[in-house]
Amino acid sequence: MTPTQRRGARPSVTADPQPPDLLEPRTLCERAYLQLRHDIVQGQIGPGERLRVEHLKDRYEVGAGTLREALALLVSDALVTVEGQRGYRVTTISLDDLRDLTDTRVRLETEALRLSIRYGDTQWEAQLRAAFDNLSAWEARGPSVDPAGWEQANRHFHEALIAAHRSPWSQYLLKLLYRHGERYRHVAIRLGTNQSTTRNVHEEHAAIFEAAVARQEARAALALEAHIRLTYDLLSSARIEL
Known part of the structure; x- marks a missing residue:
């Protein structure tokens, strides 16, 4: 049972129905x-x-x-x-590129999460809870119902996890790495290697969230690393030629 379930709250979907990156361009x-x-x-x-x-x-x-x-x-x-x-x-994609991308993201994002847990205040925790509740609502519907909406909620959750680590360079690099990782997630979904029979993404997110709000840096970092690495592990084990 997640903290959201213990509080008895019913998460609501707040993501915009439009594709997440196509909102009100200025030029x-x-x-x-x-x-x-x-x-x-x-x-x-x-x-x-x-x-x-x-x-x-x-x-x-x-x-x-x-x-x-x-x-x-x-x-x-x-x-x-x-x-x-x-x-x-x-740009082409490959398993070698995904491995390098994954290793780099793990190094940067787990350290950012540790520092965010260490220095995050009550506002950080409240925003993280809100992001997790929203993501949980999307995952209850199933990511395949609206992949763009789920992806936006997923990105907001990962950004909320490290929001208290106020390094502009880290934030920029992680957003760039996340975007490249998203390409591989879509490949995994299309090829059927990311289905609920293979992994339970909500349980992965819940494990990261619960450790983060409990201020357990090491546990949260390990859960986040396992979560990030799983896409590479699944595609690699499937021996798919990208």
Whole structure:
């Protein structure tokens, strides 16, 4: 039984029904950037796929110059690569890349969680409880019902866990790593290696949450590490060619 269940609270879904990264862009470039990033992360534009400006400008309803600006931002996110005079291509994925990504995220995020637990105040704990309650509501419905809504709630939970670790560089790097990890989660879901028969994601989140609010740094860090590593372990054991 989770602390949420012991309190008798009924979690409610608060996430916006729109895709989480497509809310109120301020410029045409930002809109194109967010839409492209969303489509790449979701796998709607596949790894290694050529990004032809002349085609994409019509798809995203922007001019060629604006689209090139958006692609340059995606290059800085390492989601797109430039091939000299040959244009742009979606960054490829591989198990080796996922292993490196996973190891790096584990090092940064577990340390950020430890420090967040150590220095987090009552406001941090209240925000973490709210994020966990919202995520629990999405997981009760099942992530497959609205993958974009679940992903937003999942991201907010992970951000709430480390919110009291006030390092702008850590926050920036972890958001970037999370975004790349999201690409692999969608691959795992599509290939059936992330289903409830293989793992119970809610139990994983509950274990991290309960240890965090109990201020048990080591236990929370171990639960978080196991949670982050499981996507790699499942894809690796499935011997899938990415």
